[in-house]
Amino acid sequence: RTVRVWLKRDSGQYWPSIYHAMPSPCSCMSFNPETRRLSIGLDNGTISEFILSEDYNKMTLVKSYQAHQSRVMMILFVLEMEWVLSTGQDKHFTWHCSESGQRLGGYRTSAGACGLQFDVETRHVFVGDHSGQVTILKLEQESCSLVTTFKGHTGGVTALCWDPIQRVLFSGSSDHSIIMWDIGGRKGTAIELQGHNDKVQSLSYAHHTRQLISCGADGGIVVWNMDVERQETPEWLDSDSCQKCDQPFFWNFKQMWDSKKIGLRQHHCRKCGKAVCGKCSSKRSSIPLMGFEFEVRVCDSCHDSITDEERAPTATFHDSKHNIVHVHFDATRGWLLTSGTDKVIKLWDMTPVVS
Numbered sequence: 001r002t003v004r005v006w007l008k009r010d011s012g013q014y015w016p017s018i019y020h021a022m023p024s025p026c027s028c029m030s031f032n033p034e035t036r037r038l039s040i041g042l043d044n045g046t047i048s049e050f051i052l053s054e055d056y057n058k059m060t061l062v063k064s065y066q067a068h069q070s071r072v073m074m075i076l077f078v079l080e081m082e083w084v085l086s087t088g089q090d091k092h093f094t095w096h097c098s099e100s101g102q103r104l105g106g107y108r109t110s111a112g113a114c115g116l117q118f119d120v121e122t123r124h125v126f127v128g129d130h131s132g133q134v135t136i137l138k139l140e141q142e143s144c145s146l147v148t149t150f151k152g153h154t155g156g157v158t159a160l161c162w163d164p165i166q167r168v169l170f171s172g173s174s175d176h177s178i179i180m181w182d183i184g185g186r187k188g189t190a191i192e193l194q195g196h197n198d199k200v201q202s203l204s205y206a207h208h209t210r211q212l213i214s215c216g217a218d219g220g221i222v223v224w225n226m227d228v229e230r231q232e233t234p235e236w237l238d239s240d241s242c243q244k245c246d247q248p249f250f251w252n253f254k255q256m257w258d259s260k261k262i263g264l265r266q267h268h269c270r271k272c273g274k275a276v277c278g279k280c281s282s283k284r285s286s287i288p289l290m291g292f293e294f295e296v297r298v299c300d301s302c303h304d305s306i307t308d309e310e311r312a313p314t315a316t317f318h319d320s321k322h323n324i325v326h327v328h329f330d331a332t333r334g335w336l337l338t339s340g341t342d343k344v345i346k347l348w349d350m351t352p353v354v355s
Contacts, residue, residue, distance in 0.1 A: 001025050003040060005056050006345075017057050022048065030075040037062075037098075039084060041072025047086060049098070063101045067094050074116040083139075085125060087113035093127050095139065104142050109135060115160030115171065128157030128171055134181070152179045152190050161203035161212070168226075170212060172200030178214055178291075180226070191230045193291040195222040195315055204329035204336070206354050213354065215327045215338060221318040222293075223353050228314055231290050234273030239266075244280035244299060269299035271306070288314040316353050320346065 003026060005018040024042040031038050036052040038059065045068035050059040068088030076085040077098065084096045093113060094106040107127075115128025124147065127135045132153035137144045155175030162169055167184020178193040178200055198218035205212055210227040241248045248259065249266045264277040271287055276299045283303040284295035293315050298306070322340030329336050334351035 003029075003038075003050075003059070005052065005059070007056055018052075018059055020050075020059055027071050028073060028075050030077045032077050032079055034079060037077060039075045039077050041067075041075045041086065043071045045069050045072060045088060045090070047072055047075060047084065047096075049084070065096050065101060065103070067096065067103075068092060073112060073114050076116050076118055078118055078120065080120050081123075085116060085118060087116050087127060091129075093125070093135075093137070095125075105139075105144055107135075107137055107144055107146075109133075111156070113157075115157045117160045117162035117169070119162060119164055121164065126160050126162060126169055128160045130156035132156055132173065132175075134160070134169070134171055136183075150181055150190075152181075152192075153177065155199070158199055158201060159203045161205050163205050163207065165207055166210075170203050170205065172203050172214060174199035176200065176216070178203065178212075178224075180230070189232055191291060192233045193224060193293075193315075194296075195224070195291075195293045195317070196220055201324050202327035204327060206329070206331050206334075208331070209354055211354050213327075213329055213336065213350070215320070215324040217323050217325075219320045219322055219324065219340075221320050221324075221336070221338070221348070222315050223318070223350075224315045228289065230314075233270065233290050236268045236273050237275050239275040242277040242280055243274040244276050244301070247277050247279075249275075249277075267297055269302055270296040271298050271302040274299060286311050286313070288312065293317075318353070320348075322346070 001022045003020045004016045006014040007017045008014050024044040026040055028041040038050045040048045047065040047067045049062045051062050052059050067086050069090040071089040074087045082098045084098050087093050089112045091109050092106050095104050109129045111130040113127050113129040117126040123139045125137045134150040136147040138147050153173040153175050155173045157171050159172035169181040172178050176196045180191040182189040196216035198216050200216050202215045212224040212226050214222045247264050266275055267281050281297050281299045285298050285303050285306050286295050322342045324338050324340050326339045336348040336350045339345045
């Protein structure tokens with residue numbers, strides 16, 4: 001239930017300067033350095049707002065919002081609009097005026113939401129929820145309208161990251177994948193990135209170098225080079241028999257009877273999307289430009305067509321040595337802060353890999 005502010009001392013070590021107890025367990029927070037405004041979401045649905053003193057040795061409660069009926073999942077303070085955006089376990093997205101404390105509006109999502117991003121220029125808000133859906137809303141001063149929804153994950157959305165320059169949205173999920181949605185190009189393209197062995201917990205973007213930083217529950221920190229021409233993963237094709245050797249799959253009883261052959265299990269080539277049997281897809285390969293940094297199943301002909309240059313990795317992998325639950329990236333200094341289930345906060349200098 002505590003909030004702590006850590007200051008770097010002359011010795012180079014960080015020591016707590018403030019220890020503040022809250023009335024309910026803290027679930028999320030948002031800090032704005034320009035105004036020193038700290039917004040804290042609580043398990044009871046309340047958002048408490050504090051102003052930190054210039055020397056960061058005092059925090060003063062300014063106001064509280066009864067924003068949700070249950071745990072606050074995400075908070076976003078938008079200085080330009082003077083809005084406080086939030087999502088809760090009660091399946092609601094709400095926004096309040098940070099000056100008056102008045103609730104301006106809300107929207108019911110299909111499930112509890114863990115991802116929240118906002119585009120100041122267009123007033124579009126992106127909400128990712130546990131059903132795997134991303135909802136885009138257009139906000140006005142006291143109303144909102146549904147723009148569209150995206151569904152590409154097989155698990156819940158756990159993190160969102162918005163690039164306002166390229167107008168690209170990144171979504172991370174409990175299905176271990178990241179999807180890059182090209183919104184600005186209006187092409188509707190969705191690029192998949194596979195680089196984690198557990199759920200993706202957080203996404204950060206370095207605009208100046210066009211690098212995406214993803215952190216997962218597997219302890220992995222992956223730095224993706226997004227300044228390359230990536231390819232969309234193909235849709236998986238449906239077939240009753242192998243599209244390479246024409247052997248029937250196990251549900252194709254007629255062809256099994258006619259050919260007097262036992263049906264085979266169906267697989268799919270990750271490069272061409274064709275339905276193939278295990279014999280015709282016995283090889284594995286990484287396909288980094290398609291987002292597959294690990295080796296995946298490909299059919300034999302696609303395996304032979306992939307060159308060594310195409311197998312060159314487009315991401316670097318780093319082990320944080322703890323189960324990451326929250327991340328903050330400071331692009332100006334190139335510092336990454338991770339906190340884990342081990343109750344340890346780690347500060348990383350990312351300039352050797354993000355530069």
